[in-house]
Amino acid sequence: MIYLDNAATTRMFEGCVEIIREYSCYDFYNPSAIYYSGAEKLSLLNEQRQYIKKMINALSGDVIFTSGATESNNLAIFGSQRSGNCEYVFSNGEHPSVFNVAKSLEEKGSVVKFVNLQSNGQIDYEDLKNKLSSNTRLISVMFVSNETGAINDISKIDEIRKQICPKALLHVDAVQAFCKINIDVAKWNVDLLTISAHKFHGPKGVGALYVKNKASLKNIVFGGGQEFGVRSGTENLPNIMAMMYAIKNIDIEKNYDLVKIKRQTLINILKQDEGVKIREIDGSPYILSVEFSGINGETLIHYLENDIIIGIGSACSSKKAGNRILQNMGESLDKIKSSVRISFNAYQSIDEIEKAGEIILKAYQDIKRRVS
Ligand code: PMP
Numbered sequence: 001m002i003y004l005d006n007a008a009t010t011r012m013f014e015g016c017v018e019i020i021r022e023y024s025c026y027d028f029y030n031p032s033a034i035y036y037s038g039a040e041k042l043s044l045l046n047e048q049r050q051y052i053k054k055m056i057n058a059l060s061g062d063v064i065f066t067s068g069a070t071e072s073n074n075l076a077i078f079g080s081q082r083s084g085n086c087e088y089v090f091s092n093g094e095h096p097s098v099f100n101v102a103k104s105l106e107e108k109g110s111v112v113k114f115v116n117l118q119s120n121g122q123i124d125y126e127d128l129k130n131k132l133s134s135n136t137r138l139i140s141v142m143f144v145s146n147e148t149g150a151i152n153d154i155s156k157i158d159e160i161r162k163q164i165c166p167k168a169l170l171h172v173d174a175v176q177a178f179c180k181i182n183i184d185v186a187k188w189n190v191d192l193l194t195i196s197a198h199k200f201h202g203p204k205g206v207g208a209l210y211v212k213n214k215a216s217l218k219n220i221v222f223g224g225g226q227e228f229g230v231r232s233g234t235e236n237l238p239n240i241m242a243m244m245y246a247i248k249n250i251d252i253e254k255n256y257d258l259v260k261i262k263r264q265t266l267i268n269i270l271k272q273d274e275g276v277k278i279r280e281i282d283g284s285p286y287i288l289s290v291e292f293s294g295i296n297g298e299t300l301i302h303y304l305e306n307d308i309i310i311g312i313g314s315a316c317s318s319k320k321a322g323n324r325i326l327q328n329m330g331e332s333l334d335k336i337k338s339s340v341r342i343s344f345n346a347y348q349s350i351d352e353i354e355k356a357g358e359i360i361l362k363a364y365q366d367i368k369r370r371v372s
Contacts (some may be wrong), residue, residue: 002356005311006199007146007176007287007343013201013249016242020203023238025319031235032226041237048244050164052208055247056174056183056193061212064227065240069175069196070097072209074191076171076230077101077140086137087111089168091123091152093145093329098173099324111135117328120279121150128160136165141245143183144176146315147325148279149287151181154188161189165238169216175199175207178261179250180286185210192217196242200250201345206239248360255346260285262344262353269357288342289326295367297340303363308356311341 003011066072077088077100090102092114106112113131116124123141132139141152141162154172157321161168171192174183178188180201185193190297210215214228223232263285270276270290280290280354292300297312304310326336344353 001306001357002308002348002352004342004344004356005309006345007341008199008311009198009204012198012203012208012242012346013173013246015249017243019242019245020238020239023241028237031237032224034179036243045235045237046242048240051244051247052195052210056178056210056214057186058210059186061185061210062214062228064209064231065213065235066209066231067205067236068198068207069095069194071171071231072194072196072207073140073171073173074101075209075217076194076211076218077105077138078220079230080138080169080171081105081218082112082137085135087113087133089113089115089131089136089139090250091115091117091141092323093117093121093123093147093150095173095175098140098142098168115141117150117325119330121145121148121279121283121325121329122152123157125153125156125160128157129164129197132160132164132168134165136161136168138169139165140170140171140173140227142173142176143207144174144181144284144287145180145325146176146287147323148281148289148329149176149285150281151177151283151285154190157257158189165335170200176284176287179247179252182184182252182285187213197239197246199347200246201334201347202243202246203239208243243278256285259344262348262350263288265350265353266357270352270361273361275368276361276364277335286344290340290342291335291338292340292364293335293338295338295339296362297372299367300360300363303367304360308361310360311343313339313341 029037029041031045052063087160088105102112115131116127118124144151169191172190173194175196191212193210198204217230219230221232226232267278275293277291323336
């Protein structure tokens with residue numbers, strides 16, 4: 001089985017298992033306990049926060065450990081909510097864990113604005129200017145799109161913010177970027193940043209939210225006041241340490257170059273058939289959006305599923321009709337129906353990718369023949 005749906009989730013590094021065992025069965029103490037073995041775990045957690053801060057070049061602020069990106073996104077948005085004349089601005093390309101929070105704010109009566117996407121998948125920066133005002137409290141825009149791989153220019157968003165609403169908070173969902181593409185929260189003036197371990201070979205159900213200024217964030221669950229009072233609940237130390245193992249074992253630059261080669265190898269094979277249209281997005285090499293004209297993307301996915309796993313876009317939104325993001329980029333329903341998402345990791349061999357390319361191409365041609 002060749003797995004090419006790494007934007008949905010990745011295979012956990014084997015080494016994480018040993019770490020989970022260690023911090024579940026042996027060094028399992030509660031970081032909030034007052035005795036030495038507990039306090040030692042709290043210091044260990046604090047060291048990990050510093051490590052993540054360094055990775056994203058955070059010169060100040062804190063890292064709050066969460067149950068993953070869905071929670072981090074909910075905390076970033078609901079936690080930033082304030083009463084009064086506050087407006088909230090989101091891109092139309094956001095993952096459901098941001099988009100549906102935005103919809104919920106709207107339903108409860110907040111002023112919520114959505115920024116359109118350009119045909120290249122990036123947000124429309126002119127539209128962003130139109131949607132911001134001096135009342136904007138929060139701007140939430142993802143770094144790398146989980147659907148297309150498009151990369152938003154966070155520096156540019158910060159520049160626009162400075163002109164119109166310098167006090168607005170900037171939240172970035174960096175789930176598809178962290179451990180893949182370098183992140184610089186100091187340079188980009190990011191206030192809140194979301195990451196999730198299972199997207200970079202760590203365990204599922206663990207992630208983090210970086211917050212520049214804790215005072216800007218209110219807790220959304222109530223309890224014992226862990227994680228600086230912002231996220232109550234005993235920290236999931238085994239999974240946090242396993243996430244850190246993954247982080248510490250990834251070479252971002254080396255992996256980036258490897259994935260670029262794999263992507264190009266696959267593109268070269270698929271392009272042999274003119275019906276295959278690679279979505280030309282100047283973005284992350286980890287994600288490839290492809291249209292197989294004349295056939296249904298879902299048919300291809302099921303045809304392949306015993307040999308190769310590819311995705312239809314966000315697993316979280318795959319049950320919904322159509323694709324909100326491609327639609328917002330101005331794509332026709334026909335093209336959207338024929339689209340699939342192929343996403344890579346750095347640890348597969350070129351041989352596997354070549355084999356996958358040939359099998360996908362043959363499958364496409366076979367389905368095309370049957371439907372025509
Ligand atoms: N944001 C993005 C961009 C994602 O791709 C995902 C996972 N599909 C999430 C958020 C949600 O992550 P998690 O599974 O950790 O809740």
